[in-house]
Amino acid sequence: MKVSINWLNQYFAEKLDPKDLVKKFNLMSQEVAGLEKLVDIDGLIIGHVKSAVKHPDADKLKVCMVDVGDEELQIICGAPNVDANQKVIVARSGVTLPGDFKIKKAKIRGIESNGMICSLAELGIQAFDSNELGIFVLGEDALPGEDPLKYLNLDDQVLELDLTANRADLLSLRGVAYDTAAMLNIIPSFHEPQVIRETTENPVSIFTQTKNCQVYYGQLIENITIKQSPYWLKSRLIASGIRPINNVVDITNYVMLEYGQPLHAFDYDKINSDRILVRDAMDQEEIITLDGEKRGLLKGDIVITDGERPIALAGVMGGLNTEIDASSRRVLLESAVFNSIKIRKTALRLNLKSESSSRFEKGIDARKTLEALNYASELLVRYADAIIVGKPSFFNTINPKKKTITLSMDKLIKVTGLKFEEDDVEKIFNRLRFDFKKKGDTFIVTIPSRRPMESYQDLIEEIVRIHGYNMIPLSIPVTPTQGGLNKKQKTKRLIRNFFVGKGFYETKTYSLVTEEMARKYDKETLPTIKILNPLTKEREYLRHSIIPSLINVLIYNKARKIEDVFIFETANTYFKNDEQEKLAFLLNGKSDYSLWQGLDKEIDFYHLKGVIEALLEQLKITNYSIRASLSPLPNLHPGISAELLFGEEVVGFFGRLHPEEEHRFGLKDVYVCELELKKLYESSEKQEMTYVEVSKYPPIERDLAIYVANEISAHEIIEVIKKTNKKLLNSVEIFDVYYDQNKENKKSIALRLEFLSYDRTLEAREVDEQISKIIVNLKKELNAELRS
């Protein structure tokens, strides 16, 4: 809302200090978006053109002698309409016009020019007179040497307020005046409209067939002369951000700004009857609105009709068929209140948001409908030579009973924590001009129609903001509660800390992705969730997996020459009726390397697997298994990918991207993993921390090298060994894998076995016995051959 300071001053005995207003509004009412001069030019002056003769060396220029009060200036002017005896706006040298255009003394075709005679466009206020032909010519009464902005009522400042949805009252100058009065503790005074009426009967009758119009007044007005509005009215419209058009339109806009009540003027001679019928639109009904567009209507829209055809889309825009034009003589002026929700929906659907529709949407003081209409009538008499034909026709369904809200001092103190005195509260209600009665220490407040309120909480807000939020003391809640993270939240932090400790960067990527990305890395190819109203195709679906987003992060960084990318993210993934929190991570490049020492190996599958095993150890999860995927994900390398299982339950997958996928993105050796966090949390929570005393006795190590067929897995060999000796075998490590060229289809595996007892020192003999048994079993079960 843009508020003209000159206009606001009109309601008060003394002039307001705009800077103080800014401060007060910010702290007690609404945020101020700005305070600016309406025309930000210093030093303009009224000049009297004494003579204007053709420039000897230029056909289109005139040499003017201009009296500016204290001196006479020679100014060269190129405007076609400049002439002797005009009163004009002069910018002397030294004045800066908008666009940082500085006026300087200059010679134009050999003749000196000491300033400029200005057009409105050059002053940045062309809206003030859209018919301007060149320079702007002031009235006869303008005095040379005086301030032209003052003469045109443009010496104004504009206070712009950012309004919240609950302050529709501030969409009117009167509402702003009420709030200003309350904040500054001063008294506003308001003009009471005075309408001179013809005693003739008003022939118009008004009917309604809808619940969506609470009140409707129609005033017939004759003898209209369409012309320009006076300067003061135009300047106030411009200050309010509305372009002046002609006196009738300007007056309806002016009254809307003063009262917050939108008005609409019909050309009465274009209405086919004396009957106005307000009703809901019918499906498939049409109207051509003032902007010339044909609008298809729906049942939820409200229309004004002449009994047959729609003549306006209520509250949103008038109909072209009853438009006011230069020849209009009789006008029917409408002042009404329509259902705010219906207006909002219609305006939204037809993309027809306007000053008037937004006021209907936010709510109007339905008790000022008639007063606003009367004020418009008064102004039309004064500025459009109008004759007011009798009293307005109307219907009115507003309940005359005003709402009250009670608030006790106890409640006020209990909610705010501030020990208010009754006297403070009384004074604040008086400042707000709220009527109230008292019953003991309880206030019964009559809610003014201009400030709709629901409950005592609204009253508390009014009291506190006028009293000042700075008066509220500081304390913290007294009720004791136990704070803390739950197990899941602790585990999540542990996981994040683990990855940070292992050199990974945490990423945050968007949940909304393309359809293709959303479907990837989901083995079950479950249905994806689509947004009904997406912004772009890039952000249309909720993802099933974080991995495609991590791959994008990798591509982004690779393009910027960042070669080693170790990233992780925890985020939700989305399925019908289910959100799964997942942990995904990606490895690419080198880790822990030293180029000049020749340590520069790219990471591989076993690095990835090592990270997973370490994570599980960190989470104290031991009862897991890893197996080659039974049906690998299509975007993973089928021979270099695996699944993590807790019991029979698959927790997630990991492996290298499919070479085709890598090729598609121009990547190499990309390793990824994605796990379901819920399963990690649950499994981790089940693990108890236990203690076993470490053995006092020394372990015995034995190395063993065998040949087995290539397809036998390390896992199978270790299982056979572990099965053979459960008691003394402490650990099995593979320390060499070797493919011997002389042994076709066979590989050599070297193992280090460690034996340990918790109750005695082991003897070499018993360890050797165990080794022999192990060799026998390996031979029997895996056809292994001892390497000599």
Add this chain to the structure above:
Amino acid sequence: MENKLKQMAVLASDAIEKCNTINELMDVKALYLGKKSEFNAIMQDLKGLSDEEKPRIGKMVNEAKQAISALIEERKNHIDREKIDALLKEQTIDITLPGKKIAVGHKHILTKIIEEIEDIFVGLGYTIKEGPEVESDKYNFEMLNLPKDHPAREMQDSFYITEETLLRTHTSPVQVRSLLANTNQEPLKIICPGVVYRKDDDDQTHSHQFMQIEALVVDEKATLADLKGTLLLIAKKLFGENREIRLRPSYFPFTEPSVEVDVSCFKCNGVGCSMCKQTGWIEILGAGMVNNNVLKAAGYDTDKYQGFALGMGIERIAMLKYGIEDIRHLYMNDLRFNSQF
């Protein structure tokens, strides 16, 4: 004999000085102090001396031997030290060559700020609650005093999935869920961090996905003063001990009264600078007393219970704290950006 002793001492001293290895030194030691050494010979000769001379010369011999022993010991230390010095010199490396690249990980700045805020509130007795991101219209709007057709819904343009489900536009539905789950209506002190979505085109200051933290206190006596005290504490913890706050009236459907909270500018200390647009204050969050309609919807008796809520955007806090100029940096994951936090 005395002269001979002195002469021998000089000779021994010279010989020791000339030794450069332990072996040489051992040879010298054998020569002067061994069984066949000249000192031993002199000791044999003592037998021929008078009883007065015997102890005097014997003492002289012992002193000479001790002196030589000490010289040998000293020379030995010297040789050892030189040997170690040589070894150290030989082993000396160029310590300016680069170290092995041990990767250092980084949490995302948004995670860091969330954890920081969580820790502050946990210290004040709050627990952390989470909820789904795909939310019902009922929990996201209706139960928060935002019935269908409420104009304030336009403040939060939403991504819809069906007419009744959407991506949550704030973490407030977690408050609703927590109020409903608290069937005994015990005092509730919770914070709700999480991802939220608004239908905004991504630009320097807008992101269609962002993170919020909200706090909610509902009991029989939580006051506006308690809210103000809590806000000041948070502002000080996040932006420094010297910070002040001010509250300005605002509007949110789920709180009444509602306030915007400004913190005194931490760049200029409230004097006025480009960061605070010359006002000395920076808006950091919104808050208010819980609207009775919200409590009633969750089955609370508003004659008995009251409370406050506050909510802040994590991106905004991060951008303010570190002077990050574009919100999109937070989701770009340029590792040169992420590595700074």
